[in-house]
Amino acid sequence: MLSLDYQNKLLRPAWVEVDLDAVAHNVRAIKRHIGDVKLLAVVKANGYGLGAVMMAREVVANGADYLGVVMLDEAYELRRAGLAAPMINTGAILADQADAVIDLDIEQMIDQYDVAVALSQAAQKAGATARVHFKVDTGMSRFGVHYSRAVPEMQRLLTLPNIKVVGLFSHFPMSDGVDKSFALLQIERMKMIKRDLAAQGIRIPLWHMANSGGALDLPAAHFDMVRVGLLNYGYWPSFDVQQPFELAPAMSVRAKIVAIRDIERGDTVGYGRKFMATQKERIAVLPIGYADGYDRLLSKIGVILWHGQRAPIIGGLCMDAAFVKTTDLDAKIGDVVTLMGTDGEQNISPHDIAALIGSVSYEVMAQFGRRLPRVYLRDDAVIRIDNSLTAQSSS
Ligand SMILES: Cc1ncc(COP(=O)(O)O)c(C=O)c1O
Structure with a gap:
C-alpha cells in the first residue's frame, strides 16, 4: 500500500528544467519576425524534449495558430490534455488509421491516394469532412508527391467526397546552410505548382514550406504559414543563419551529486575500466546516464558545470549514472550540477553537446527521455513538475 503522494513529484535528483518565459519570448519574437504569416509550432517528439503538452499550451498562449505533430499518438496526447487548437499531423498514416484522424479532429498530411480514399470513407461514415494538407516532394525525398506529378495528383484528390484540401506544403532538407541554391530551387518548384494550379482554377488556402531555417533566411518560402x-525552444538551427532577434534558451538538464568517491592511483572508474587514476582523485557520481538520453559518447569528452565551473565527465557512462572528476573542486553530495544550460557565467548548449558527439542539437534535446521529470519555471519559480513515471495512469 503506497501512502505517500507520488503524483508529479520530483523523486529522482535529475531533471529537465524548462523556462516557460523563454518559450513565450521566443514565440512572440518569431511572430513579430514573420508578420502576417501564420505560425505552426512544431511540438513533436515530446516538444523537442521539453514536454509536448506544456509546450503546446505555451506556444498557443503566445499566438501560435497551429500545432504540428508527426503521429496520431502525439495528437492524441495533446487532445486528451485538452488542447483544442488546430493541429496538423505532418507524418504519414496508413489507410487503416483514417478513422482516428476524424475522431481526433486533426488535419492530415496526404501524399498517397489510397490513404486519401480511406480518409474520404471515414469522413463519410462519420458525417464529417476530412481536412488534409497535400504534401509535395520538392527535394527531401521523404514524404510528398513528386513535384512533377503534383498537379494531376491534386486534381485526383479533389474528386473525393468529404475531403477538403486546406493546405499544400513541402519541406526543406537544407534551409540553414550557407548555400541556399537548392532551397531556392525548391521554392521555384512550389511557385510553379502554384501557377499551374491557379491556371486550372484550383486555389488552396494555406501554402507552407519554411522550417526554422526558412523562417529566418528565406522570406520567399513563408507563403501563408511557417x-x-x-x-520556439530558444536555439538557432545552425550557426550560418541570420539572427534577426534575440532567442532565450529554454531547456536545461540538471542533477544533484549522489555520491563522492576518493580513489587512489591505479583505481579504475566505471564499466570497461576506461579511466585509471594516475594520482589520488575525487569523483562525483551523478544519477543520470545514457538511458536518460545523456549520450554514451560523452563518456570521455563530456563536460558539466558545478558552481559556474567546468568539470570533465570521465570513465564509462552507465545506463543510470555518470562520473565527474571533481578533484580540484569542493563538490559535495547534494550539490546541483548542470549537464546542459547555464550556471553562473558558463553555458553548455545543445549545440556544444552535439559538436562533441557528432550530432545535431535536435537529437541532443529530443533524446532526453521520459525518466527525467520536467520542471517548469515561470518568473524563476517552479510552477509545475511533470513526472511521467508517477503520473496517474488512465487504466
Ligand atoms: C514537416 C516539418 N516541418 C517543420 C519542422 C520544424 O523544423 P525546425 O525545428 O527546424 O523548425 C519539422 C521538423 O523537423 C518537420 O518535420
Missing part, C-alpha cells in the same frame, strides 16, 4: 520547431 512551421517552426527549434526556434
